[in-house]
Amino acid sequence: SQTIHQWPATLVQPVGSPLSLECTVEGTSNPNLYWYRQAAGRGLQLLFYSVGIGQISSEVPQNLSASRPQDRQFILSSKKLLLSDSGFYLCAWRRTGGTDTQYFGPGTRLTVL
Amino acid sequence: GEDVEQSLFLSVREGDSSVINCTYTDSSSTYLYWYKQEPGAGLQLLTYIFSNMDMKQDQRLTVLLNKKDKHLSLRIADTQTGDSAIYFCAESPVTSGTYKYIFGTGTRLKVLA
Numbered sequence: 001s002q003t004i005h006q007w008p009a010t011l012v013q014p015v016g017s018p019l020s021l022e023c024t025v026e027g028t029s030n031p032n033l034y035w036y037r038q039a040a041g042r043g044l045q046l047l048f049y050s051v052g053i054g055q056i057s058s059e060v061p062q063n064l065s066a067s068r069p070q071d072r073q074f075i076l077s078s079k080k081l082l083l084s085d086s087g088f089y090l091c092a093w094r095r096t097g098g099t100d101t102q103y104f105g106p107g108t109r110l111t112v113l
Numbered sequence: 114g115e116d117v118e119q120s121l122f123l124s125v126r127e128g129d130s131s132v133i134n135c136t137y138t139d140s141s142s143t144y145l146y147w148y149k150q151e152p153g154a155g156l157q158l159l160t161y162i163f164s165n166m167d168m169k170q171d172q173r174l175t176v177l178l179n180k181k182d183k184h185l186s187l188r189i190a191d192t193q194t195g196d197s198a199i200y201f202c203a204e205s206p207v208t209s210g211t212y213k214y215i216f217g218t219g220t221r222l223k224v225l226a
Contacts, residue, residue, distance in 0.1 A: 044156075103158065104156040
């Protein structure tokens with residue numbers, strides 16, 4: 001069976017500090033991977049998606065970046081956090097060649113102070 | 114446009130039926146989804162419906178799809194307090210080419226004992 005992990009679960013960071021959030025998927029190969037952000041009381045905003053190692057597509061301009069150094073690892077980063085980066089970050093995966101279904105990780109709650 | 118619309122709040126009494134509505138925009142979507150998000154958690158896939166179906170039933174859940182009006186609904190029979198959560202509908206337009214979801218804003222369901 002497939003599982004998706006995210007860490008850390010919660011993070012409190014000062015403005016201007018760097019960020020690294022990690023997402024890993026087990027039990028599948030060559031998944032499509034996605035990063036979403038959910039602001040407080042809001043819907044989900046797609047930030048990045050990846051169809052393979054080193055292939056990243058950005059959906060919105062921002063001070064965040066994503067990388068996929070390994071097949072089942074997806075990293076969300078920032079060099080300098082802004083207050084507006086606070087939110088709940090969700091990683092999701094989709095099986096290549098399967099249905100469109102995306103499966104979500106447990107999320108990381110980021111608070112920028 | 115790419116807006117998927119949902120009402121923001123719904124309140125029902127325990128034991129009643131809940132109906133959560135969603136209006137989507139892209140008729141090319143092959144699948145349409147319902148996800149549940151409990152407080153502080155990721156999104157849990159509840160059910161999905163293939164676009165050539167009008168209805169899908171899964172235990173207490175019934176999904177109705179009206180393709181002509183681009184309207185999707187989720188009915189929860191015998192609603193329980195454990196059903197209190199945010200419910201997101203999502204479409205996956207084929208035209209996106211990369212299986213990107215477009216999420217609704219989410220409907221917060223509150224079940225009153």
